[in-house]
Amino acid sequence: AQKITQTQPGMFVQEKEAVTLDCTYDTSDPSYGLFWYKQPSSGEMIFLIYQGSYDQQNATEGRYSLNFQKARKSANLVISASQLGDSAMYFCAMRRDNFNKFYFGSGTKLNVKP
Amino acid sequence: DVKVTQSSRYLVKRTGEKVFLECVQDMDHENMFWYRQDPGLGLRLIYFSYDVKMKEKGDIPEGYSVSREKKERFSLILESASTNQTSMYLCASSPDRNTNEKLFFGSGTQLSVL
Numbered sequence: 001a002q003k004i005t006q007t008q009p010g011m012f013v014q015e016k017e018a019v020t021l022d023c024t025y026d027t028s029d030p031s032y033g034l035f036w037y038k039q040p041s042s043g044e045m046i047f048l049i050y051q052g053s054y055d056q057q058n059a060t061e062g063r064y065s066l067n068f069q070k071a072r073k074s075a076n077l078v079i080s081a082s083q084l085g086d087s088a089m090y091f092c093a094m095r096r097d098n099f100n101k102f103y104f105g106s107g108t109k110l111n112v113k114p
Numbered sequence: 115d116v117k118v119t120q121s122s123r124y125l126v127k128r129t130g131e132k133v134f135l136e137c138v139q140d141m142d143h144e145n146m147f148w149y150r151q152d153p154g155l156g157l158r159l160i161y162f163s164y165d166v167k168m169k170e171k172g173d174i175p176e177g178y179s180v181s182r183e184k185k186e187r188f189s190l191i192l193e194s195a196s197t198n199q200t201s202m203y204l205c206a207s208s209p210d211r212n213t214n215e216k217l218f219f220g221s222g223t224q225l226s227v228l
Binding site (some may be wrong): 003006009033035037042043044045047050052057091093095097098099101102104105106107 | 156
């Protein structure tokens, strides 16, 4: 069975500092995709970043980067220069190749302190 | 931009009522999903549909049914609402089965069953 684990229920970070949100996954499939979503208090789910299992380089999107360590089955999200607007829930998700289902972790609530 | 629209943002129902949650997407996506979000549990898949009139059970289908009569519309039905179905319900869609295709989410329906 596929499983996504986010071990940090809540985290605090000082404004302008970098923060790493952990995500580990479990799959025996060779081809899969990893996603991070942000959910502010408004409830909408905002796509942040994607990493394919065969991608050689770590994905980056602006202040977001994904620290992908395939052998360890981890896909940590790094947010550089945190802003107050980064305070939100963050979900890690995985999708297997040719499957419709997405598997989500339990989420990490990030609080950015001024 | 893809738009996924859920008919209600907040809904209050009585135990035993039949409840319909409606979701419409405007980008001709093949796949549509219903998730339930509870604190500490992340997003759990209730049902998904990969084509008109086609559906598959997710991880927690008990107490729910779905209907997809048209490609753009996917309905979640609570046949007899119970208090343990009080939750945030998120609808999502995606184009196809490729691993790099992300989910597009609606804004969610917060359902309270009294």
